[in-house]
Amino acid sequence: MKKVVVDAMGGDYAPHEPIAGSVLAVKDFSDIHIILVGPEDKLTKELAKHDYPRDRISVVNASEIIEMDESPASAIRKKKDSTIVVGSTLVKKGEAEAFVSAGNTGACMSAGLLKIGRIKGISRPAIATVFPNIKNQTVVLDSGANVDIGSLELTQFALMGKIFAEKVLKKTDPRVGLLNIGEEEHKGSKLTHETYPLLQEMPLNFIGNVEGRDIFKNTVDVVVCDGFVGNIVLKTSEGIADAIFKILKEEILKSRLAKLGALFMKPALRGLQKRMDYTEYGGAPLLGIKGISIISHGSSNAWAIRNAVRIARESLLNNLVETITENVQEINATDEGGE
Amino acid sequence: MKKVVVDAMGGDYAPHEPIAGSVLAVKDFSDIHIILVGPEDKLTKELAKHDYPRDRISVVNASEIIEMDESPASAIRKKKDSTIVVGSTLVKKGEAEAFVSAGNTGACMSAGLLKIGRIKGISRPAIATVFPNIKNQTVVLDSGANVDIGSLELTQFALMGKIFAEKVLKKTDPRVGLLNIGEEEHKGSKLTHETYPLLQEMPLNFIGNVEGRDIFKNTVDVVVCDGFVGNIVLKTSEGIADAIFKILKEEILKSRLAKLGALFMKPALRGLQKRMDYTEYGGAPLLGIKGISIISHGSSNAWAIRNAVRIARESLLNNLVETITENVQEINATDEGGE
Numbered sequence: 212m213k214k215v216v217v218d219a220m221g222g223d224y225a226p227h228e229p230i231a232g233s234v235l236a237v238k239d240f241s242d243i244h245i246i247l248v249g250p251e252d253k254l255t256k257e258l259a260k261h262d263y264p265r266d267r268i269s270v271v272n273a274s275e276i277i278e279m280d281e282s283p284a285s286a287i288r289k290k291k292d293s294t295i296v297v298g299s300t301l302v303k304k305g306e307a308e309a310f311v312s313a314g315n316t317g318a319c320m321s322a323g324l325l326k327i328g329r330i331k332g333i334s335r336p337a338i339a340t341v342f343p344n345i346k347n348q349t350v351v352l353d354s355g356a357n358v359d360i361g362s363l364e365l366t367q368f369a370l371m372g373k374i375f376a377e378k379v380l381k382k383t384d385p386r387v388g389l390l391n392i393g394e395e396e397h398k399g400s401k402l403t404h405e406t407y408p409l410l411q412e413m414p415l416n417f418i419g420n421v422e423g424r425d426i427f428k429n430t431v432d433v434v435v436c437d438g439f440v441g442n443i444v445l446k447t448s449e450g451i452a453d454a455i456f457k458i459l460k461e462e463i464l465k466s467r468l469a470k471l472g473a474l475f476m477k478p479a480l481r482g483l484q485k486r487m488d489y490t491e492y493g494g495a496p497l498l499g500i501k502g503i504s505i506i507s508h509g510s511s512n513a514w515a516i517r518n519a520v521r522i523a524r525e526s527l528l529n530n531l532v533e534t535i536t537e538n539v540q541e542i543n544a545t546d547e548g549g550e
Numbered sequence: 551m552k553k554v555v556v557d558a559m560g561g562d563y564a565p566h567e568p569i570a571g572s573v574l575a576v577k578d579f580s581d582i583h584i585i586l587v588g589p590e591d592k593l594t595k596e597l598a599k600h601d602y603p604r605d606r607i608s609v610v611n612a613s614e615i616i617e618m619d620e621s622p623a624s625a626i627r628k629k630k631d632s633t634i635v636v637g638s639t640l641v642k643k644g645e646a647e648a649f650v651s652a653g654n655t656g657a658c659m660s661a662g663l664l665k666i667g668r669i670k671g672i673s674r675p676a677i678a679t680v681f682p683n684i685k686n687q688t689v690v691l692d693s694g695a696n697v698d699i700g701s702l703e704l705t706q707f708a709l710m711g712k713i714f715a716e717k718v719l720k721k722t723d724p725r726v727g728l729l730n731i732g733e734e735e736h737k738g739s740k741l742t743h744e745t746y747p748l749l750q751e752m753p754l755n756f757i758g759n760v761e762g763r764d765i766f767k768n769t770v771d772v773v774v775c776d777g778f779v780g781n782i783v784l785k786t787s788e789g790i791a792d793a794i795f796k797i798l799k800e801e802i803l804k805s806r807l808a809k810l811g812a813l814f815m816k817p818a819l820r821g822l823q824k825r826m827d828y829t830e831y832g833g834a835p836l837l838g839i840k841g842i843s844i845i846s847h848g849s850s851n852a853w854a855i856r857n858a859v860r861i862a863r864e865s866l867l868n869n870l871v872e873t874i875t876e877n878v879q880e881i882n883a884t885d886e887g888g889e
Contacts, residue, residue, distance in 0.1 A: 422789075423787075439738070439739050444762070446731075447787060449762070450767065452790060453763070
């Protein structure tokens, strides 16, 4: 039985959706035990509304909540009984193997770093976001954990992204690309110029520079960038997808015939929405720490939480952390040997 | 009569589409004269297929073409009889007032910089790309001209973007935002931290940090970022919009009813496509040079070229270059006065 902690108070729809998502998860995954963290009374009351195998969900009390707009580092220090601190500490102590939260992203990251701890040799952990592409998925990292980094960090992101794509997205020999403003090697910034030759030297299927549009074309599996750029890619994508659906709705409402057409097209529109929907991927793992931490979108519903647990489970079953640890040690050993 | 040079050999569909677009432009705008640059024989032959007021389109010979994958700076130096060099030189000499090209973006930029020349006081010219939002447009700059820049350049982009939004997009007191990974002032990179207080001091309606998703929400009019980030925003947006339309098509083809629905929805889908279509905006002006240069998408069709001429015309009629020149001088004078 794999033990996964779910932050019952994380996100815009807590505790209702995280709890409903946990119930879905234990029903769908017979090898998962969920530990809900949050105010015990409240959670017990909410849990009582559900029908589920009682021995598969337990509650650990945490009396505080880190709000979405709190400064992460100081919140982690001050709110020692917050769901994010208590949950991450359970993973640190080995009482659970993974943590899932739709709460304050920065706080989840800080807790991952400060409580669960970095893998030896990793300079900076990265948030790996799974994007839909026209055929399956592309993982982009870092998507928000680190700004102002160097080429060492980018090469480590490439390695971790490759392992995640293999182990969790089940891609064979994933294609790794460096996000840039053109495909030619000479294009880009000082940082991409420094990173390009380093990626060429690594045991990776490095396909060179890729552009923003490649993320969605299934021409690359792992896209490497700094957290500033990655976060802007993520938010821009969300923004344009929302705008397209909103404008389409407006255009449909302009004509009766279009409204009828939309009714006929409902399954197709739903298919599109499902394929573009972030809730299908559940959450973004924080890679590079000594445990599994999945950071879910603030507006996660039960299905998103259930899928975040699925990602955590697949990461555990496929030894994601162990594989990253071994590979980093090997690469660092090679680097030292070569010097 | 305003004279606009159109690069007849620029883009994937040259010379057919640039010439057809020029014909559309002289028909739609009675105050525009188009000078086509390219191989005279070829252009004259292609022009003969069209019906248009003969005295409103002329041809200037240019025997060379800068290919899409050529290195811009060296191409500009070597190919002195290329359409981009000849066209930009016409603007420099005052024989025309604007240049429109769907050719090599970097070469258009270099030619703008080296042939037409920077406005005094402007550190780096910027490409301003107009994005559709749910209500009208948002301009993002720089979208590819400059990587590895500093806060001075970003403040100048803000000023130029504001003037473009007022003069060409007809926005009153445009809202200017700094593209960042969160709204709070403390968020972001070293560059955004340095730039934020400078933007607060400027005679702008500075609304603070904005995120990628704001570009499409009509919550900001001018979005300021470096050219690396801006280019990735542009390509990511194109990529996801293409993916959405592609997936929707696939989903529609799965069911007969959906196909019928799509037929009924055709006007709505076309409305959506029109509102998301870059060809409506025609091209991105290179701001900060002593003339008008509009850089169009490589895949521009006649409509896109016609609209690029429209943007050039509106820039000319509303004294875009003169206004930028005056404002930069004022701000530089204030800065010196304050020291």
